[in-house]
Amino acid sequence: EEAPRRGGTLQSVLWPEPPGIMTGIYTQSSALLPTTKIFESLLTYDFNLNPHPNLAESWEISPDGLKYTFKLRENVRWHDGEAFTADDVVFTYGDYLIEVHPRARAVFERAQVSKLDDHTVVFELKEPFAPLIRSFDLCCLIVPEHLYKGTDFRKNPNNLAPIGTGPFKFDEWKRGEYIHLARNDDYWRDGLPYLDDIYYRFVPDAASRALALETGQMHIATQNDLELFDVDRLSKLPHLDVTTKGWEWGSPIVWIEMNLRKEPFSDKRFRQAMMYALDQNYFRDVIFQGYAKVATGPVHSASPFYEPDVPAYRQDLKKAEALLDEMGLKPDADGKRTTIKLLGLPYGEMWNRSAEYTRQALRKVGIEVILEPSDPAGWATRTRNWDFEMTMYFLTTMGDPALGVSRTFLSDNRKQGVLFTNHAGYANPEVDALFNKAAVSVDEEERKQLYSQVQKILVDDAAVLWLVELVWPTVYNKKLHNVVTGASGPNSSFADAWLAE
Amino acid sequence: MHSWRIGVGAVLLGLITVMAIAAPLLAPFDPMAISGPPLLPPDASYLLGTDMLGRDVLSGMIHGARVSLIVGLVSALCSAGIGITVGAIAGYFGGAIDRALVRFTEFFQVIPSFMFVILLVAILTPSLLSITLAISVVIWPPVARLVRSEFLTLKTREFVEAARSLGLSHGSVIVREILPNAMPPVLAVGSLMVATAILTEASLSFLGLADPNMTSWGYMIGSARPVFRHAWWLSVFPGLLLFLTVLSITLLSEGLGDKSNPSLRGQAGH
Amino acid sequence: MSLLRIEDLRIALPKGGDRAFAVDGVSLHVDQGETLCVVGESGSGKSLTASAIVGLLPSRSLRVAGGRILFEGSDTLRMSSRELQDLRGGRVGFVFQDPLSSLNPLERIGKQVEEVLRQHRWTGDHRQRVLEMLSAVQLPSPESLVEAYPWQLSGGQRQRVMIATALATRPSLLVADEPTSALDVTTQAQILELLRDLTKQHGIALFLITHDFGVVARMADRVAVMKSGKLVEYGTRDAVLRTPREAYTRKLLDAVPPLRAGPARPAGEPVLKATGLTKSWVTRGSLFRPGRTVAALKNVSMSLGHGNTLAVVGESGSGKSTLARVLMCLTGADSGQADLVGINANYLGLRSRDLATVRRNIQLVFQDPYASLNPRRRIGAAVAQGPLAQGEKPGAVHARVAELLGKVQLDPSAADRYPNEFSGGQRQRIAIARALAMRPRVLIADEAVSALDVSVQAEILTLLKDIQRDEGLSMIFVTHDLRVAARMADQVIVMQSGCVVEQGAMQDVLTAPQHHYTAALIDAVPSLPSISVQQ
Amino acid sequence: MRFVYAFAAWLPRALLVLVAIGLLNFFLIRLAPGDPASVLAGETGASDARYIEEIRKSYGLDQPLWLQAATYLRNLATFDLGVSYRMQRDVADIIGERIPATLLLTSTALVLAIIIGTLLGIQAARRAGTWQDTVISAFAMLCYATPVFWVGLLLVLLLSVHAGILPPFGMSGLIPKSGFAAVLDALHHLVLPVMTLALFYFAVYVRLGRSATVEVLGRDFVRSARAKGLSERQVLRRHVLRNSVIPVVTMAGLQVGQLLGGAVIVESVFAWPGIGRLAFDALMQRDYNLILGIFFVSSIMVVLANLITDLAVRSIDPRVGRS
Numbered sequence A: 001e002e003a004p005r006r007g008g009t010l011q012s013v014l015w016p017e018p019p020g021i022m023t024g025i026y027t028q029s030s031a032l033l034p035t036t037k038i039f040e041s042l043l044t045y046d047f048n049l050n051p052h053p054n055l056a057e058s059w060e061i062s063p064d065g066l067k068y069t070f071k072l073r074e075n076v077r078w079h080d081g082e083a084f085t086a087d088d089v090v091f092t093y094g095d096y097l098i099e100v101h102p103r104a105r106a107v108f109e110r111a112q113v114s115k116l117d118d119h120t121v122v123f124e125l126k127e128p129f130a131p132l133i134r135s136f137d138l139c140c141l142i143v144p145e146h147l148y149k150g151t152d153f154r155k156n157p158n159n160l161a162p163i164g165t166g167p168f169k170f171d172e173w174k175r176g177e178y179i180h181l182a183r184n185d186d187y188w189r190d191g192l193p194y195l196d197d198i199y200y201r202f203v204p205d206a207a208s209r210a211l212a213l214e215t216g217q218m219h220i221a222t223q224n225d226l227e228l229f230d231v232d233r234l235s236k237l238p239h240l241d242v243t244t245k246g247w248e249w250g251s252p253i254v255w256i257e258m259n260l261r262k263e264p265f266s267d268k269r270f271r272q273a274m275m276y277a278l279d280q281n282y283f284r285d286v287i288f289q290g291y292a293k294v295a296t297g298p299v300h301s302a303s304p305f306y307e308p309d310v311p312a313y314r315q316d317l318k319k320a321e322a323l324l325d326e327m328g329l330k331p332d333a334d335g336k337r338t339t340i341k342l343l344g345l346p347y348g349e350m351w352n353r354s355a356e357y358t359r360q361a362l363r364k365v366g367i368e369v370i371l372e373p374s375d376p377a378g379w380a381t382r383t384r385n386w387d388f389e390m391t392m393y394f395l396t397t398m399g400d401p402a403l404g405v406s407r408t409f410l411s412d413n414r415k416q417g418v419l420f421t422n423h424a425g426y427a428n429p430e431v432d433a434l435f436n437k438a439a440v441s442v443d444e445e446e447r448k449q450l451y452s453q454v455q456k457i458l459v460d461d462a463a464v465l466w467l468v469e470l471v472w473p474t475v476y477n478k479k480l481h482n483v484v485t486g487a488s489g490p491n492s493s494f495a496d497a498w499l500a501e
Numbered sequence B: 001m002h003s004w005r006i007g008v009g010a011v012l013l014g015l016i017t018v019m020a021i022a023a024p025l026l027a028p029f030d031p032m033a034i035s036g037p038p039l040l041p042p043d044a045s046y047l048l049g050t051d052m053l054g055r056d057v058l059s060g061m062i063h064g065a066r067v068s069l070i071v072g073l074v075s076a077l078c079s080a081g082i083g084i085t086v087g088a089i090a091g092y093f094g095g096a097i098d099r100a101l102v103r104f105t106e107f108f109q110v111i112p113s114f115m116f117v118i119l120l121v122a123i124l125t126p127s128l129l130s131i132t133l134a135i136s137v138v139i140w141p142p143v144a145r146l147v148r149s150e151f152l153t154l155k156t157r158e159f160v161e162a163a164r165s166l167g168l169s170h171g172s173v174i175v176r177e178i179l180p181n182a183m184p185p186v187l188a189v190g191s192l193m194v195a196t197a198i199l200t201e202a203s204l205s206f207l208g209l210a211d212p213n214m215t216s217w218g219y220m221i222g223s224a225r226p227v228f229r230h231a232w233w234l235s236v237f238p239g240l241l242l243f244l245t246v247l248s249i250t251l252l253s254e255g256l257g258d259k260s261n262p263s264l265r266g267q268a269g270h
Numbered sequence C: 001m002s003l004l005r006i007e008d009l010r011i012a013l014p015k016g017g018d019r020a021f022a023v024d025g026v027s028l029h030v031d032q033g034e035t036l037c038v039v040g041e042s043g044s045g046k047s048l049t050a051s052a053i054v055g056l057l058p059s060r061s062l063r064v065a066g067g068r069i070l071f072e073g074s075d076t077l078r079m080s081s082r083e084l085q086d087l088r089g090g091r092v093g094f095v096f097q098d099p100l101s102s103l104n105p106l107e108r109i110g111k112q113v114e115e116v117l118r119q120h121r122w123t124g125d126h127r128q129r130v131l132e133m134l135s136a137v138q139l140p141s142p143e144s145l146v147e148a149y150p151w152q153l154s155g156g157q158r159q160r161v162m163i164a165t166a167l168a169t170r171p172s173l174l175v176a177d178e179p180t181s182a183l184d185v186t187t188q189a190q191i192l193e194l195l196r197d198l199t200k201q202h203g204i205a206l207f208l209i210t211h212d213f214g215v216v217a218r219m220a221d222r223v224a225v226m227k228s229g230k231l232v233e234y235g236t237r238d239a240v241l242r243t244p245r246e247a248y249t250r251k252l253l254d255a256v257p258p259l260r261a262g263p264a265r266p267a268g269e270p271v272l273k274a275t276g277l278t279k280s281w282v283t284r285g286s287l288f289r290p291g292r293t294v295a296a297l298k299n300v301s302m303s304l305g306h307g308n309t310l311a312v313v314g315e316s317g318s319g320k321s322t323l324a325r326v327l328m329c330l331t332g333a334d335s336g337q338a339d340l341v342g343i344n345a346n347y348l349g350l351r352s353r354d355l356a357t358v359r360r361n362i363q364l365v366f367q368d369p370y371a372s373l374n375p376r377r378r379i380g381a382a383v384a385q386g387p388l389a390q391g392e393k394p395g396a397v398h399a400r401v402a403e404l405l406g407k408v409q410l411d412p413s414a415a416d417r418y419p420n421e422f423s424g425g426q427r428q429r430i431a432i433a434r435a436l437a438m439r440p441r442v443l444i445a446d447e448a449v450s451a452l453d454v455s456v457q458a459e460i461l462t463l464l465k466d467i468q469r470d471e472g473l474s475m476i477f478v479t480h481d482l483r484v485a486a487r488m489a490d491q492v493i494v495m496q497s498g499c500v501v502e503q504g505a506m507q508d509v510l511t512a513p514q515h516h517y518t519a520a521l522i523d524a525v526p527s528l529p530s531i532s533v534q535q
Numbered sequence D: 001m002r003f004v005y006a007f008a009a010w011l012p013r014a015l016l017v018l019v020a021i022g023l024l025n026f027f028l029i030r031l032a033p034g035d036p037a038s039v040l041a042g043e044t045g046a047s048d049a050r051y052i053e054e055i056r057k058s059y060g061l062d063q064p065l066w067l068q069a070a071t072y073l074r075n076l077a078t079f080d081l082g083v084s085y086r087m088q089r090d091v092a093d094i095i096g097e098r099i100p101a102t103l104l105l106t107s108t109a110l111v112l113a114i115i116i117g118t119l120l121g122i123q124a125a126r127r128a129g130t131w132q133d134t135v136i137s138a139f140a141m142l143c144y145a146t147p148v149f150w151v152g153l154l155l156v157l158l159l160s161v162h163a164g165i166l167p168p169f170g171m172s173g174l175i176p177k178s179g180f181a182a183v184l185d186a187l188h189h190l191v192l193p194v195m196t197l198a199l200f201y202f203a204v205y206v207r208l209g210r211s212a213t214v215e216v217l218g219r220d221f222v223r224s225a226r227a228k229g230l231s232e233r234q235v236l237r238r239h240v241l242r243n244s245v246i247p248v249v250t251m252a253g254l255q256v257g258q259l260l261g262g263a264v265i266v267e268s269v270f271a272w273p274g275i276g277r278l279a280f281d282a283l284m285q286r287d288y289n290l291i292l293g294i295f296f297v298s299s300i301m302v303v304l305a306n307l308i309t310d311l312a313v314r315s316i317d318p319r320v321g322r323s
Ligand SMILES: Nc1ncnc2c1ncn2[C@@H]1O[C@H](COP(=O)(O)OP(=O)(O)OP(=O)(O)O)[C@@H](O)[C@H]1O
Pocket: C013, C014, C017, C018, C019, C022, C040, C041, C042, C043, C044, C045, C046, C047, C048, C049, C058, C059, C061, C062, C211
């Protein structure tokens, strides 16, 4: 193993160009890459989602699961030289995130955060919420109280040149071209970071991105940056490496959500028929080029709560047709039984192809699908307002089902106008009860038990059409070391990443 | 000298039209159906290869001709309708009506038309209807200008005065006396509108503003863009056909419009 | 030795042209200081002959197929382009027909005149010479004129500039290709005068192309008559004009009407009366430029008797056409009144759908036989159009069309053909038939014959007279040609800048003009009898 | 003085066009399905009701329609193009950063297309009917019929992927350079996009240059010039060129709008950081305020270009602006 080298400039692909890189405000996945180099959270997580100290040196959870006490590091300074204190933490989790970040709000609203002394904070809960310790993730990074308190967070001038505690400082944003981060010489981890600076380059064309990695002009690309068949090709090049680790924290699942308020989706047999008509292996092999796993249910297979023993839907056109016949949806002269609409995810070619394949596969059993074109805003608006028949997207299930899974199925989470809630209108008292009980339980075994029950029910119900679990590749130059070291993968701080000569 | 252009153009365009009409008979596969392994280079059974999902490129191209030609023709007809009406009224009646209509036309000529098309289609969401509509809305000004200038000269021609002094109404003077004489150059420019419309539709599709329920050339090229370095056949062949179509129409229009003013060409953009 | 000698010149037309040779074996010569007039009908090859002299054939597709053109002894057909350039504008000056487009619109007058001096390395002060030439052609205030642009000058002024340019380098030959036919009569006369004076004064030979025998009579020493590319008659002016040898020449000469009024017919009951007609054309100004108002008619009154012909004469822009259009209700008048006596009192200002009786009773024949027929309408349909629009029965209209075509001496089969299959004279007959189809009481002819060759002109005039007699028509005859007016009209009104400056019986006005403008008009007419006067 | 007049005549028309575009923008948003406020907020609005309120207030969406339109126009007049809710920045600022790149690309392409195209067109006209004419015209015809985006892709495939001589995207290399090297670097990156964009317009100017010259060559004053003893070259330079350039300049003015449309495609093919690609990105995100802003700013550019052409035509053609 080589010794780490100091110096060097990391050239990273970034696409699309994020609207901004202030943590909390800009939560687009492309914003996270630079944001996580500038800001830090209390904890980090390993591949098994176990917490490790970061800005918090140590922590303690009371046995009743109601009180979390964090001891903060003392030698940390903001990029502008101010000291990092408990006030910053209290402000971030008690004020800032609650206002700007809807998902963080859902978690931290449950807690009362206060400072014990300058370097100790405590989170107090009314009822236990086991996932809290897994919630100090890359969406919940700490912002400087002295610059934000009392201001209009969204219009704060510092948003354009964010001040954090991370190993890299914001230097320049050349619009349309790159974001430049420079080394933070006062970083609290002595001798780190290794890299002198990082350029995040906006390269809009996937083929160009692949070419740049191929020629060694760029060192790293991740998530959707590359077309998957390019990944396959690039992985065979001697100077490049590929890893699919580092997305455990997100655990994204691709699915089609149906509007259960409408015919024929309200009929379980119709949903099951569609499950039988679709070939998940095709999604995995052709559309996602092997960078996916077949999804069997609502919980990601990387989660400790995953239940493999659920009803399986292998592609079986006969079964699908039998179910449709049973429902009374007989084929007409053209073999057409019914016509439904699918709102595709407007995030690029891969998603177009997924929608197009779905249309072709369902047509084989007599279900005619009309694809509805849309755009990100239109998709979001229609989905959150329940204005769809079927909508395809991927949801990050975030390790713990209480954080990422139950939101889609709880009947009291049917919140029209809020994205990533229970858009479909699924309502099952049994499911509600199981999810609610599991969320407040502090007994890991009991939670596993409850979640596995819930999974069986939902899968049998075909509450959504599960397709695949996404596996995002990170392709990087072998000269780059310590790229993916934990659950946040390339979204880690890169303090110990280094470039060989 | 110019008849060969009409000849070559007509033959080419004829072939493409026949292809579009007989698409279900000619295409070896259903253009939407997954009929083979993905990204297969051209070979004996998939003459022009397959795309990312394993759909036959040749079949897609053959069916894509329909969208291109329909959008081209319908937009050109609509825009000719708008252009002729505006131009004829402005040129014939003159005065304040003319000034107002000229301003109106100028406005549509000044605005960055392709951006306007993009905006319209994006806002109305892409469909055959919205695309055709948006294209028609921006490409008519050259027709209107041409018709107006033809009317300005023709209306002072003595046969028009003669028709008026024989007691014909304004309507029949416009429609039966002047318009037929203004038609040849309008036909030339109008046929060029077809080409412009086809190119605009392709450009829109290329940018992702396409109706996903139809195969079109621009859409094929646009969706193949991520892979065009490896699967060149996905963008080269549809582009070639698009090019040939536009070329044939341009040849035809050149031939037709040889006598009309060529400076009116090249108005609407890509 | 002749200054210019053309020997057996042949110019080939491209395949599919009117004929094989545009110019076919023409031989002529021009001596030092003399004037040769070349006449002949349109398309006879006059212009091509002239342009061949210095190698300026208008198109690559035309080619000199044989012969020699000796200028001062050397054959210009064999000259290098360098030598030809020295000749052009240096030893040979050129003036073309259309003064409106012969000057580059983007350059100042002075520069364009000076260019020829520069090109031929005129020794001496260029500017001085330019001013000298501009005053020689009697242009007002040359100093300011050199700064002007062509489009700021009138047609006559531009033609003077062209003459100044052509003569600036003191050429020994001036070629002028119909230099006045685009100008109005009075200006025409002035320009011809000027050309004659300048060439005689400096001993410059003049090769003058014209189709007007009046011009020939006034200008020529010798005359060449061309027809279909061939030289048909060639001789001194007096010999050709007085004792033409060829029938063709005689026909051309006979067709020129004398400036003499025929016997006046008795004045009939008035059928059409107009009083106090006023009409102004307003051109729109912009923010900073005031609009321009042209008073095309100022308080014009006229009266037309039954069976009579009223001539309206005057120079270009004097308002003749405007008068005709106002009477036809093709243009509204600002004020004034017109009555179709006994049918429709004060019909001006009626709305277009109430004009049926006016349309029925007044019809129009236009100047340009090529523009007055819709090229996309068959002749029969064109003639039938009016009655059909008035609601007559198709059957009856059909019969009338056949009858009318016969009356204007056209074959009945003409009904199924398109205008482009007819000659100019035939088209004018069709236009007359179309007007007659409405059975009008009044026929207005606006320059109905001025676009036609003299011989055809004569035929149409005769036809109109015959029809007028047969149908009992009253006629308003608009023309700028006094000779034509004299031949046709009983009464005349003379217009200048929108005003009627004189009116009365044709004969009286011709013999004893009251207004000096009328007198000037009469003087300006180049006419054959003037030959004797000139000598 | 004429130029002052030209300006004074242009100003009210330009203002009229801009007001009309403003109104068009205003109504376009309302054409979109759904509440204008959430349309404007785009994706961001999906999660935040606060924005929607903010937009409602800043656009006066609770007021009567005509008042809203008036507010909108007043904002435009002060160059307040609103906020891109996705980028959380003023639209005017975002566009301002991108304009130079677009100006560089489009003006280079237009100037090259005009110069090369017109010269070739004139050459073709002089040799009308010969093989030179045929070759030039045929080449122009091919360029004319080629879809811009396709050419872009082919050029990348040939010149960057296979030949490797030109960079396929961006405006600068990965390693930032300074001084002259930076200029060279930018020029190097400029080649492909300019070629692509210029190709179509090149064809237009060949055709226009040719037809204008053929027309001028047939005019009588050319014959007069020859009759003065000028050589063909002199005739061309002194009399034909200026006359045949007039329609070219006029056309160039009319085409600026089209050129900006072409920039949308070319910039997105070549990742050129100008307003064309910005428009494309905004389009993909349906960042309507930004697209409308770009549309408005492009229109201003076109209107300005019209003034420039008008002045250029005036300086060539003394007839314009006088009677
Ligand atoms: N550029 C040309 N190309 C082809 N044919 C031409 C051209 N110019 C003239 N001709 C033909 O040559 C013949 C003679 O033409 P020319 O111009 O010399 O006649 P013209 O006697 O001057 O007649 P006009 O009195 O109408 O001017 C005509 O038949 C005409 O059609």
